[in-house]
Amino acid sequence: MTDSRKIVRVTQVTKSFKLGKLDVMALKGVDLEIAAGNYISIMGPSGSGKSTLFNMIGGLDKPTTGKVFIDEVDIAQLDAYELAWLRCRKIGYIFQTFNIIQVMTALENVTLPMTFAGMADDAAAEKGIKLLQMVGLGDRFQHKPFELSGGQQQRVAIARALANDPAIILADEPTGNLDLNTGEEIIYLLKQLSRERGVTIISATHDIKMLNVSDQVVWIRDGRIDKIENREELSISIGQINTIPGLGSLSEA
């Protein structure tokens, strides 16, 4: 696998919603290429189209015009079975609200995607325990979600996202419901995973802490890509970002 392989390619994507009689353009033509193995942050104020773009990349929503390719497969061409397969094997999801299935233990949450993928129970349990150990919950795999703290639940979610060795992990505001320290721990865990396992991590976020670990930051504004910054450029402008929270340099067209 070369670093230059494009795991996600978005070309000329627009998305419009009907709000009553009004047509609202959430995305107004977005082009984006994401290289495999990178840690990408999508940043932007709420209402910028950030979540729409994010859902599109995750195969959760289809564009009005334009194309989204995941691993060079046009997701608009996929039927329901293939989409389910894509979600099961290629993409791991991490949510702001953790979304641990309440009726199941930590281990059962982690093994559920493996069951969907057709793995035998024993093998799935073994792998699930390994994954939980990796995220630092080796001794808590029999716990129910309500017995775990927010940070621990997010760790379970990360282990679950890794269940079928996906190529991409999509994290929607993964630190949004966590306190500062726990959020930082989760960010570094994600970074470590992307480095060690070569997983592409794409996260939509408001969290400035994310910038430190990102290989690339995509700024979205008003349905368009405002700018894409690589890591090197980022360290220079980071002081500036801190002074204007949530937005980069506004003057840039």
Add this chain to the structure above:
Amino acid sequence: MGKHSIFHSDTPESDKIDRLVVLPFMKSVDIAVKSIRVRFFRSLITTVSLVLAVSFLSFTQVGSDMANGLLSTGDPALRQALIRSGYDLQPVDMRVENSPKQRWIIVLSLLVCVVGIVNAQLMAVTERFREIGTMKCLGALDRFILRLFLLEAGIQGLIGSSAGAVIGGAFAMVNFLLRFGTESLTTLSWTQAGLSVAGATLVGCMLSLIGVMYPAIVAARMQPVEAMRVEQ
């Protein structure tokens, strides 16, 4: 472009990987039972209306069976006692049938019960939107969700309606025992009574499944993006 070739990946072993998403039946049963246990109180409320409706059905059916048992003795005193206790018997009638009014009440009670189940299950689906969305994000197909809901309703239906049928039947027996004495039990055709109880159980299961049909379809068609929504 072949349907299964589109995910052509660079590793040669990937051809051996099953491209289907699966959920084994026993695993679905397992999840359904867990769901009921965790939400025991809610399941109980959904089931109670079913228990009541089915026990009413079972009560009338077993009551008719017992009245028929008493009639088959040909004893005119028992016949008079039955008429006094409200059975509408013409001189030529050798059997007790449900009167149209009785049938109407039974149908009405079952109808109310189904509406109650639909209502309760719709609530349950709304409560579980996030769980369903999450499962879909993990790769669940529409029919996995449909199957989970049908299984849950089936299990609830089986437990609730068998409990209701037995309670209703027992209540009918106690009622006859108090009014007509032990003779009502000795003349009763137990196979007939057993069939009535089994029939009531079956009807209850069907009602539970009919009631969950629409909510389960709503749940199965839900888009996974709902799981991402923050409000709740």
